[in-house]
Amino acid sequence: xxxxIHANLLVNDSQLGDSLNQAVHQGRRGDFxxxxxxxxxxxxxxxxxxEPKNEQGEPDWRRYFDLPAANPLYANEEDALRAxxxxxxxxxxxxxxxxxxxxxxxxxxxxxxxxxxxxxxGNLNPxxxxxxxxxxxxxxxxxxxxxxxxxxxxxxxx
Numbered sequence: 001x002x003x004x005i006h007a008n009l010l011v012n013d014s015q016l017g018d019s020l021n022q023a024v025h026q027g028r029r030g031d032f033x034x035x036x037x038x039x040x041x042x043x044x045x046x047x048x049x050x051e052p053k054n055e056q057g058e059p060d061w062r063r064y065f066d067l068p069a070a071n072p073l074y075a076n077e078e079d080a081l082r083a084x085x086x087x088x089x090x091x092x093x094x095x096x097x098x099x100x101x102x103x104x105x106x107x108x109x110x111x112x113x114x115x116x117x118x119x120x121x122g123n124l125n126p127x128x129x130x131x132x133x134x135x136x137x138x139x140x141x142x143x144x145x146x147x148x149x150x151x152x153x154x155x156x157x158x
Contacts, residue, residue, distance in 0.1 A: 010039045017146070040127055071106040079108055 013020055016035055023032040054060040062070065072079075086107075089098040121129065 013039060042127060072108040075108040 010016065016039075020032065020035050023029075023035060052060045052064045054063070061067070082101075086098060086101065089101070116124075116132070124132075
């Protein structure tokens with residue numbers, strides 16, 4: 001299902017051509033709202049010009065903005081040892097100590113790196129599911145024939 005949905009997802013308003021402008025000029029408020037709602041609101045989908053890269057070639061925004069290390073996504077052996085201690089603190093109503101330990105190192109989001117539970121994945125939009133699967137390609141498609149149409153239209157109006 002994701003490949004055909006991905007083909008219909010909009011990343012940038014340039015993919016709409018001039019239909020957004022036509023909706024404004026013709027007073028079609030419903031179409032204008034629909035077209036804007038179809039554009040992705042995820043900032044990670046927008047193209048970047050000068051983004052820092054890590055060893056894997058992916059953007060490293062934590063280093064760029066000097067942010068602390070990310071909270072773990074998956075549990076490891078250390079978390080299995082911490083779980084009884086955190087449970088004992090919660091059971092003994094030692095909320096301040098529990099908050100301090102969780103602030104020092106938050107609990108992982110998932111027990112393992114396998115698929116998300118259905119309760120979580122059922123609430124995600126198709127673009128986020130594709131990003132988690134690794135099948136999302138965020139680059140804008142190059143359409144030289146579209147650029148020629150735009151240049152011809154500008155030349156005709158000049």
